[in-house]
Amino acid sequence: MTNKNEILKVAAQLIREKGYVGLSMRDLAKAIGVRASSLYNHIPSKQAILNEIILHLAEEFTSQIKNVATEQISSLTKLEQIIEHHVDLSLHSPNQLALLNNEWMHLEGQALVNFKTKRNQYEESLRQIINAGKSTKELKPLHTELVLFSMLSTLRNLNLWIKKRGSIPSKQLKKELSQVLLSGIA
């Protein structure tokens, strides 16, 4: 008795390992314990699997940052909350995050457009928070695009590393990661 959620979960893990194009419906079916044709009783196509996983997670990110953006807190506190959200999602959905980062180019049609829209919205929200922080002197007068790129690079790669972090508890990780990203290492 397969169900859609199980398919999406197993697919996320296997696509992370083999890539979207590299994973065949036969391999996916075998990992679940059915024949490939049975999968089509639960999902309409291979594309739909990628769409659901990526767009669901993209929505999760954009809705969170829009909430943070409207709060009446300092820019630094906003950045800390964004960092914490990335840590939480990286711990909870590492496979799905890997697809969001590395497989989005295999989306097609409206799904690809929707993904790009959400990604742009997320980056624009973060950009505005960084600029606000520069205005209030909470942040140094560095190029906004460089700060945005550097922060997002680390946050988007958390899913690759977070399981190898050893004994650091998640609460301390959030604190120390904020320190690294905001105050530097030197």
Added chain:
Amino acid sequence: MTNKNEILKVAAQLIREKGYVGLSMRDLAKAIGVRASSLYNHIPSKQAILNEIILHLAEEFTSQIKNVATEQISSLTKLEQIIEHHVDLSLHSPNQLALLNNEWMHLEGQALVNFKTKRNQYEESLRQIINAGKSTKELKPLHTELVLFSMLSTLRNLNLWIKKRGSIPSKQLKKELSQVLLSGIA
């Protein structure tokens, strides 16, 4: 008159766009202007393309960091030189870097082993530099693995961003990126 270097160059760009599995030999041949079968006069297999591109670049990184590691300079200066090398390679070989980052899992056999060995060597060299910097108080007493991860995340993603950096000249980029990674943004 196709040659091997042209194949590798065009392949790097197309694999970056479509992924290794997603790029067919027919698509690659069409982009070059020949039939797929003609490619096999210059390269033995599709796998060999990926092997050459990735292992060449991996060797470039490990040999540089080993040189830096043996120099009689401060840990901070070593880190700055590593950052500069990443900027140079990201400007010169962005497509090849994208494969190193995102397509290495499609390597097979000895090529995969060699890649992982070089990657481990690179990370171990950087880890030792970070630990030395902590010993001399040049770096804050943060978890080494977190510092290593954060630095590498940004450096390994430079190729994605560096063409969108706008008007920042490469010399200033190196300086400001070092400041972001070492001294932080707040």
Added chain:
DNA sequence: GTCTATAAATAGATAGAC
């Protein structure tokens, strides 16, 4: 060095029995 033709394997997806 490039071509046409083709081999052999595998892909996503559907039809219809149970």
Added chain:
DNA sequence: GTCTATCTATTTATAGAC
């Protein structure tokens, strides 16, 4: 809801003519 069987298209790679 899962199965077997199959369709159609595409894949990497090779053989042999020019």
